[in-house]
Amino acid sequence: xxxxxxxxxxxxxxxxxxxxxxxxxxxxxxxxxxxxxxxxxxxxxxxxxxxxxxxxxxxxxxxxxxxxxxxxxxxxxxxxxxxxxxxxxxxxxxxxxxxxxxxxxxxxxxxxxxxxxxxxxxxxxxxxxxxxxxxxxxxxxxxxxxxxxxxxxxxxxxxxxxxxxxxxxxxxxxxxxxxxxxxxxxxxxxxxxxxxxxxxxxxxxx
Numbered sequence: 001x002x003x004x005x006x007x008x009x010x011x012x013x014x015x016x017x018x019x020x021x022x023x024x025x026x027x028x029x030x031x032x033x034x035x036x037x038x039x040x041x042x043x044x045x046x047x048x049x050x051x052x053x054x055x056x057x058x059x060x061x062x063x064x065x066x067x068x069x070x071x072x073x074x075x076x077x078x079x080x081x082x083x084x085x086x087x088x089x090x091x092x093x094x095x096x097x098x099x100x101x102x103x104x105x106x107x108x109x110x111x112x113x114x115x116x117x118x119x120x121x122x123x124x125x126x127x128x129x130x131x132x133x134x135x136x137x138x139x140x141x142x143x144x145x146x147x148x149x150x151x152x153x154x155x156x157x158x159x160x161x162x163x164x165x166x167x168x169x170x171x172x173x174x175x176x177x178x179x180x181x182x183x184x185x186x187x188x189x190x191x192x193x194x195x196x197x198x199x200x201x202x203x204x205x206x
Contacts, residue, residue, distance in 0.1 A: 025096050
């Protein structure tokens with residue numbers, strides 16, 4: 001029963017945050033961040049896929065409405081179809097509203113509203129552009145202390161930690177990781193922004 005209530009809570013919270021992100025995106029009200037923080041998107045890798053799904057869903061609504069002869073069923077399917085279409089736009093909105101962040105406090109790796117992984121600069125040994133294609137096995141993979149957080153089965157940035165760390169990602173099963181790979185649409189820009197913040201910090205700590 002506890003697992004059922006936990007699942008219900010997760011779904012409710014997820015839906016509320018998705019709709020909140022959708023309204024923020026429509027109203028162009030980004031979430032405030034620490035001064036000096038830069039935002040970096042990652043939605044580009046899946047934009048085409050989402051566009052196809054949105055297009056197919058938009059076409060399905062009128063087609064089903066014309067094909068189904070029963071009024072009650074048509075109304076129900078129309079409601080489900082419209083909701084599903086808006087939900088997918090909301091999913092896109094979450095990726096826009098919750099980008100990766102590079103700021104004075106550190107790096108925050110994000111994926112929609114399902115992942116928010118903050119890393120302080122003193123936890124990061126190196127960060128570099130490294131484009132990789134992921135093998136089959138899902139968008140989140142763990143192997144030999146390396147955590148890959150892919151988008152469309154690809155990563156573009158490698159982060160090496162100063163020491164192994166346990167991160168709040170279920171697939172790690174509580175085991176520490178020493179390298180985190182993730183995707184950004186502009187990996188060069190993100191790494192450059194990180195370098196501009198890390199170098200003055202390193203000089204200050206000498």
